Amino acid sequence: MIYHELKLAPLSEDSRAWLAEITDEDPTFKLRRDFQPEIRPGVWQIYDGYYQINGLYPGISPFIKEYVVVKDGRMTRQVPYRQILAALDEIKAMENQRKDRLRQQISQILDTFYDQAPCQEVEEMIIQQKDEMAMADTSQELLAGLTSLLKQKDQISKRLTQFYQARHQGHDW
Secondary structure, eight states: OOOEEEEOBOSSTTOOOEEEEEEEEETTTEEEEEEOOOSBTTEEEEOSEEEEEEEBOTTSOOEEEEEEEEETTEEEOSOOHHHHHHTHHHHHHTHHHHHHHHHHHHHHHHHHHHHHSOSHHHHHHHHHHHHHHHTOOSHHHHHHHHHHHHHHHHHHHHHHHHHHHHHHTTOOO
16 A cells, blocks of 8 residues: 655644544544554654645645545645535545555554564464454554554564563573
8 A cells, every 4th residue: 555654743832743534424523533643753654545634744835734635645735624525425435445554554563573573472472463453343443553553662672672682592581
């Protein structure tokens, strides 16, 4: 799946930059927005889909809670709210694509853990995590998993590397 990295800075010192994917309708706000996690500080991955963006991107006019559509890797800015509402059936139909994308993102991170600590215990942990991920019913569940994994990635990497090094040196844990 093709994605672009979107680097955003806050609009002001008092605000935050964010990227929210429009995924469904919402009884209160009309549109369900799933806030995407940063893959690195100030960097988001953006795929084909419908989004609302808030933040500064270098060299272009600011995104101020702006609706955009990304199709075939190309972004259309300043999409009217009514046009997003009219596309709700298409947005809902993209759920399986969203789930596949999120599973792929999670799998890529899990696979890096094995690269850092290539041993049977880590491989089994990764297989178990992927099996649990396959049971997720919604993109929201997978997004929560991705967000949690990104927040804990450095800690997990450190613990697995320590485990592997100790194991490799003959220490038991």
